[in-house]
Amino acid sequence: MDLRYSESDEKFRAELRAWLREAVASHGSPPPHHDWPARHAYDTGWQRKLYDAGYAGIHWPREYGGRDASPTEQLVYYEEIARANAPYVGINFVGLLHGGPTLIVEGTPEQKRRHVPYILRGEQTWCQGFSEPEAGSDLASLRARAERDGDDYVVNGHKMWTSYAQVADYCELLVRTDPDAPKHKGITWLIMPMDLPGIEIRPLKTIAGEGEFSELFLENVRIPVENRVGAENDGWRVTNVTLRFERGAAFASEMYQLREHLAEIKAVAGRVTRHDATAWDDAALRREVGHLQAELDALWAMVKLSVSEASETGVPGVGSAAVKLFYTELAQRISDVAMRVLGRAGLSRSDVAELPNGRFLEKMLMSLNLTIAAGTSQIQRNIISERILGLPRHR
Amino acid sequence: MDFRVHADQEALQQGIRSFCEGRIAIDQLRELEEKDAFDRGLWNQLAEMGIFQLRLPETAGGLGLGCADAVLVFEELGRSLAPGPLVWSHLAAPWVDGAGTGEVVVGGLDLIGAAPQPILIEHWAHLDVLLLLRPEGVFRVDPKALEARPIATPLDPLTPVHHVESLPPGERLAEAAVAHRLWLEGAALVSGQLLGIAEAALELALDYAKKREQFGRAIGSFQAIQHLCADMFVRQEVARAGAYAAGATLDHPEVGDLERAVGSGKITAGDAAMKNARACIQIHGGMGYTWEVPAHYFLKRTWVLESIFGTGDEHAARIAERVESGT
Numbered sequence: 131m132d133l134r135y136s137e138s139d140e141k142f143r144a145e146l147r148a149w150l151r152e153a154v155a156s157h158g159s160p161p162p163h164h165d166w167p168a169r170h171a172y173d174t175g176w177q178r179k180l181y182d183a184g185y186a187g188i189h190w191p192r193e194y195g196g197r198d199a200s201p202t203e204q205l206v207y208y209e210e211i212a213r214a215n216a217p218y219v220g221i222n223f224v225g226l227l228h229g230g231p232t233l234i235v236e237g238t239p240e241q242k243r244r245h246v247p248y249i250l251r252g253e254q255t256w257c258q259g260f261s262e263p264e265a266g267s268d269l270a271s272l273r274a275r276a277e278r279d280g281d282d283y284v285v286n287g288h289k290m291w292t293s294y295a296q297v298a299d300y301c302e303l304l305v306r307t308d309p310d311a312p313k314h315k316g317i318t319w320l321i322m323p324m325d326l327p328g329i330e331i332r333p334l335k336t337i338a339g340e341g342e343f344s345e346l347f348l349e350n351v352r353i354p355v356e357n358r359v360g361a362e363n364d365g366w367r368v369t370n371v372t373l374r375f376e377r378g379a380a381f382a383s384e385m386y387q388l389r390e391h392l393a394e395i396k397a398v399a400g401r402v403t404r405h406d407a408t409a410w411d412d413a414a415l416r417r418e419v420g421h422l423q424a425e426l427d428a429l430w431a432m433v434k435l436s437v438s439e440a441s442e443t444g445v446p447g448v449g450s451a452a453v454k455l456f457y458t459e460l461a462q463r464i465s466d467v468a469m470r471v472l473g474r475a476g477l478s479r480s481d482v483a484e485l486p487n488g489r490f491l492e493k494m495l496m497s498l499n500l501t502i503a504a505g506t507s508q509i510q511r512n513i514i515s516e517r518i519l520g521l522p523r524h525r
Numbered sequence: 526m527d528f529r530v531h532a533d534q535e536a537l538q539q540g541i542r543s544f545c546e547g548r549i550a551i552d553q554l555r556e557l558e559e560k561d562a563f564d565r566g567l568w569n570q571l572a573e574m575g576i577f578q579l580r581l582p583e584t585a586g587g588l589g590l591g592c593a594d595a596v597l598v599f600e601e602l603g604r605s606l607a608p609g610p611l612v613w614s615h616l617a618a619p620w621v622d623g624a625g626t627g628e629v630v631v632g633g634l635d636l637i638g639a640a641p642q643p644i645l646i647e648h649w650a651h652l653d654v655l656l657l658l659r660p661e662g663v664f665r666v667d668p669k670a671l672e673a674r675p676i677a678t679p680l681d682p683l684t685p686v687h688h689v690e691s692l693p694p695g696e697r698l699a700e701a702a703v704a705h706r707l708w709l710e711g712a713a714l715v716s717g718q719l720l721g722i723a724e725a726a727l728e729l730a731l732d733y734a735k736k737r738e739q740f741g742r743a744i745g746s747f748q749a750i751q752h753l754c755a756d757m758f759v760r761q762e763v764a765r766a767g768a769y770a771a772g773a774t775l776d777h778p779e780v781g782d783l784e785r786a787v788g789s790g791k792i793t794a795g796d797a798a799m800k801n802a803r804a805c806i807q808i809h810g811g812m813g814y815t816w817e818v819p820a821h822y823f824l825k826r827t828w829v830l831e832s833i834f835g836t837g838d839e840h841a842a843r844i845a846e847r848v849e850s851g852t
């Protein structure tokens with residue numbers, strides 16, 4: 131139970147911090163959300179900078195160009211990225227956090243050669259075509275159909291909620307190859323190039339008013355058989371590899387970022403007025419902010435505990451469902467406080483009265499998807515009660 | 526950084542746990558309830574296990590361990606609802622002769638926390654020494670010199686209390702800085718106890734949820750019950766991280782903001798114990814409202830522990846002043 135970082139970790143931190151100071155300043159501020167070409171350039175450009183400096187694929191094996199950082203160094207990395215307010219993975223998130231890692235574990239040598247180095251350099255972006263209108267939490271009930279025709283699979287189906295589809299070069303696509311087998315046994319994992327004929331992308335307008343995710347309509351899309359990852363009908367196993375990466379340390383940087391957000395909320399509360407005092411003069415608000423900070427500190431300690439466990443086992447601790455559940459609900463509670471501090475200024479999504487409304491509201495709206503994406507809170511509770519606590523299955 | 530509980534610590538914790546399971550199981554607690562919650566023999570055994578002199582240097586007869594280790598030990602004492610002024614006697618070991626070996630039973634009052642009134646002294650009848658933590662220092666008082674009125678019906682049946690009207694100045698043992706340090710240490714140890722209570726409440730609830738049947742199946746198969754249990758688990762894990770970090774930061778203050786780490790432990794462990802104890806009662810249905818099911822002991826002890834070394838609200842107000850960018 132020792133929280134002291136080693137000398138080599140501190141050295142890593144100092145170097146990274148110095149590099150970030152310069153790199154973040156020279157990269158400029160992020161483009162507006164609706165400007166997709168600019169976002170693509172901004173996020174992939176940042177990835178290239180990381181690559182050139184030796185910080186790309188912090189958790190990737192060295193033989194694939196990654197840094198193979200120890201779990202503790204990864205933690206330092208997430209802390210520093212958040213502290214420097216540096217861009218995080220952005221539109222590269224699927225490729226970097228789970229697409230690439232899945233190929234490293236499950237892909238053929240040829241698949242690795244064609245994708246892995248490009249993902250790392252920010253030259254290939256990926257999206258995830260898992261969910262469908264009828265297959266969300268119950269992902270294994272997916273229906274998109276793939277039929278073998280010579281050296282191709284011919285795919286027909288409808289995918290939902292595909293984040294960043296409009297800027298992706300490739301898609302992690304789940305299809306049904308055996309409709310007669312039990313639902314977990316007839317699924318196949320394919321690499322779909324997004325420029326194939328027959329793919330139609332229809333952006334969906336989110337709560338935030340943006341087209342962050344899309345529907346994909348697939349009509350007779352011919353995907354070469356060589357793009358299959360793992361065996362035919364063995365896609366559910368591969369999917370679990372992908373999901374394990376997705377649910378790993380992916381949130382760490384955003385978690386740490388919340389601390390900065392809370393500090394900023396406090397600063398704003400000291401500036402907004404309520405009658406003849408400031409919002410921060412309200413003891414009830416101060417107590418609530420203190421309570422949230424206590425929970426954030428414990429959350430980060432929880433991450434440290436699971437990172438320490440991962441140092442031995444190599445996989446994120448069983449606690450990750452608990453971390454996800456706690457973090458996502460905490461983020462929403464913090465956003466609630468931000469809104470109450472803004473008061474009427476919260477009616478505007480653009481900054482007014484020299485307040486950071488724009489960013490605060492953005493965060494608040496985004497926080498609402500945290501408890502839905504990557505396994506809803508209810509699904510996390512099911513996982514905890516059945517797999518960790520051993521309660522009888524309810525079905 | 527290696528925040529895991531390492532093998533020595535696990536062994537230490539396991540030793541305390543097996544002792545508690547054998548010596549203060551629930552039936553033995555019920556007997557203690559009839560004996561004013563104090564058993565000299567038990568006290569001596571706890572002392573022999575080193576609970577009070579855990580952190581004294583080996584040259585002074587102690588085990589030379591740190592606060593993180595002590596938090597783990599107090600987690601077990603909390604889990605088993607071990608009664609008596611355990612934290613106070615542990616804190617007193619370097620200051621009061623005989624406290625470490627258990628010969629002298631030391632209780633205390635936290636007068637740094639914001640609400641010392643009315644003055645209720647826990648376990649007064651069995652105390653040899655009473656410590657007062659004041660903002661200006663640590664003071665020693667002879668408890669028998671106080672005019673103490675017994676409270677016939679304490680909230681926690683295992684924490685008898687006496688009411689006194691006023692306190693003498695006492696003999697000064699240490700300065701303000703020491704008082705403050707002891708206050709933080711006390712908060713961390715109590716966080717350990719609260720974590721233990723949160724764990725015990727979940728364990729008891731799970732046991733019942735797997736056994737009790739309604740509508741032809743175990744109630745633990747109902748999603749409403751499952752999700753109560755899942756939330757209990759999450760709170761327990763948050764509290765574990767919070768309380769352990771408090772201990773680890775006391776041992777090495779350079780790793781963070783000590784006040785914030787200790788407050789985080791006290792707040793999250795207090796929340797976990799309180800809410801888990803309530804959920805445990807709820808999951809037991811009508812049985813949960815009976816004296817027989819020990820769920821109420823968890824809740825009642827939690828209120829005792831919540832009230833000392835800073836309530837959750839007090840720590841929250843203190844932490845609010847320390848919320849800052851870059852920390």
Ligand SMILES: Cc1cc2nc3c(=O)[nH]c(=O)nc-3n(C[C@H](O)[C@H](O)[C@H](O)COP(=O)(O)OP(=O)(O)OC[C@H]3O[C@@H](n4cnc5c(N)ncnc54)[C@H](O)[C@@H]3O)c2cc1C
Nearest residue numbers: 258259260261266267291292293499502503504505506508
């Ligand atoms: C911002 C965002 C980005 C996303 N990006 C992608 C992406 O890039 N690629 C992709 O494939 N998917 C993506 N998703 C989809 C996401 O994975 C699904 O939304 C999620 O798995 C839930 O599925 P659903 O929306 O169909 O909801 P449903 O599964 O229909 O759930 C509806 C409600 O029922 C509850 N529920 C369902 N089953 C149970 C159960 N067994 N027990 C208790 N309650 C239950 C849920 O908790 C929820 O409250 C994204 C989602 C969001 C919000």
